[in-house]
Amino acid sequence: MSASDIIRPLARRRLLRAGATTAVLATAACNDFIPSSGPRIAGIMKPATVQAGDPGPASDPAMNYAVVTLDSGVVARAEGDTPLNLFSAGMRSRAAAESRFGIGDILSITVFETQSGGLFIPADSGARPGNFVTLPQQQVGRAGLVTIPFAGEIRAAGRTAGELEKAIAGRLRQRALEPQVIVTLVERRSAVISVIGDVSQSLRFSLDPGGERLLGAIARAGGTRFAPHETLVTLQRGGVSESAILADVVEDPQLNVQLAADDTIIVARQQRYFLALGAVGQTASITQLNRRFPFEDRRLSLGDAIARAGGLQDDRANPSAVFLFRFERRAALARLGIATAAFAGEEVPTVYRADLLNPTSMFLVQRFPMRHNDLIFVSNAPSTDLLKFMQIILPFAQTGALSATMAQ
Incomplete structure (x- = not known):
């Protein structure tokens, strides 16, 4: 065996050791040598003045889970x-609101008597037709009262038309001739429903005597701006808010709830x-x-x-x-x-x-x-x-093999 045959393997081993040492130093010690988009975890955690929070090791995380x-x-x-967002059973079971007068409503009141010579119809009525008199329209006051001549103040708020008619007739019975009373709602300004948010036009309207449902109120406001599956409808009533996805309301008639006086409907986009x-x-x-x-x-x-x-x-x-x-x-x-x-x-x-x-x-x-x-x-x-490990090691192995080949 010649001297050159002994030197070549030694040179090859030295080159491999040098390549491996360079690779270790480059990856372990020289952060500037390897490209990066920012500091590594050690460069952020170690210089910190205060460190708080501990999620625990991967084998024993701090948060329990199933x-x-x-x-x-x-x-x-x-x-x-x-679904999480659905109206409660109490809100779904509400019947149509009964038409009762409220503060701000404008009423027309007509009193009938059986014949002339009574309280409202004089004995010599001339060419006046009929046996009735229509009082001037009046608004239910802040105290919920209306004023009737010769009967005084009578509570109107919270009463139906029939209940108010009986109350007025009872007050006039001692002075008028078999009085009969008809009360007509001229303009409703109580029992207001508000529709706001992502609708074509925000709206405030009075609740109809026949009642109104949720989808009907939204339709009055011109419909929603976004698709039903990404529209959240929130109904506020009596200090309580409940919500449902509009697509669920459309599919389930029970969620199309009856509205009540002073309800507020808020329509908002909620993409999931x-x-x-x-x-x-x-x-x-x-x-x-x-x-x-x-x-x-x-x-x-x-x-x-x-x-x-x-x-x-x-x-x-x-x-x-x-x-x-x-x-x-x-x-x-x-x-x-x-x-x-x-x-x-x-x-x-x-x-x-x-x-x-x-x-x-x-x-x-x-x-x-x-x-x-x-x-x-x-x-x-x-x-x-x-595979990832091989991708890291393979370039170094190839470099070592190339160095060994060149040294031969």
Whole structure:
């Protein structure tokens, strides 16, 4: 063996060691050597004067949460849950408002007597036709009273036309000849309904004696500016506010509630969104990807949401690790038979898991309903970590092999 044959392997090993050392120094010590869009975590956390908050390690997070794997029972119960935004049973069961006079209403009152010579009709009435007299129109005062000649002040607010007619006739019975009274509503200025917000024209109108329903009031205001599935209708009554999505009101006649005096209807656009993170969507795109997606429909299933997010990435996704993160109502989890005693509050952090390697799950995700602000996360397949590691190591191995070849 010649001296050159001994020197070449030594030189090759030295070059490999030098290349490996340079790579380690470049990646571990020289932050300026590797491109970056900003400081690394150590560069932000270490110089801080004060650090607060601790989510806990990944193996033992600070926030407790429940994990539920989708099956037919879970999906059936989820489909049966009522939406969060619905009018209460008390508001839905209200009957049409009875027509009663209120403060500000303008009334016309006519008094009839059986013959001339009574209180309002003189014995010598001349050419005057009829046996009645119509009093000047008057407005129900702030105290809720109207004034009748020879009868004084009588309460009108809160009474129906028939009740007020009987009250006036009773006061006049001792002085008039068998008086009969007819009360007519000339102009209603009480029992006002207000419709404001994202409607064609804000409106304030008086409640009709026959009653009015929610959709009718919105129609009076010219309809809404946005699609029903992204329009939230809030009804304020007696210091209480309740809301429903307009699309639900259109579909369910029971939600088209009867209005009451002094109701206020607020129409506002409320787009519902979900988030999709992880191995979803296109692997590469010439435009910036948006991970926040609008519902664009009244109902959206988990399958719809995954498809709208671009589906699972074929080269990255783990189909058995599709997760949906949501704050679930405690009562909903209790119906699933899940113990909730360990959780505080009415909303429980919950993770729903779908195993899309199982064909059954393909049907289940088509029925599982999405909610506003749900977050979908699809984990990477285990092989992706190996591929990433190989992508880091391979350039250095190639550099070492090239150096060894050149040294020969």
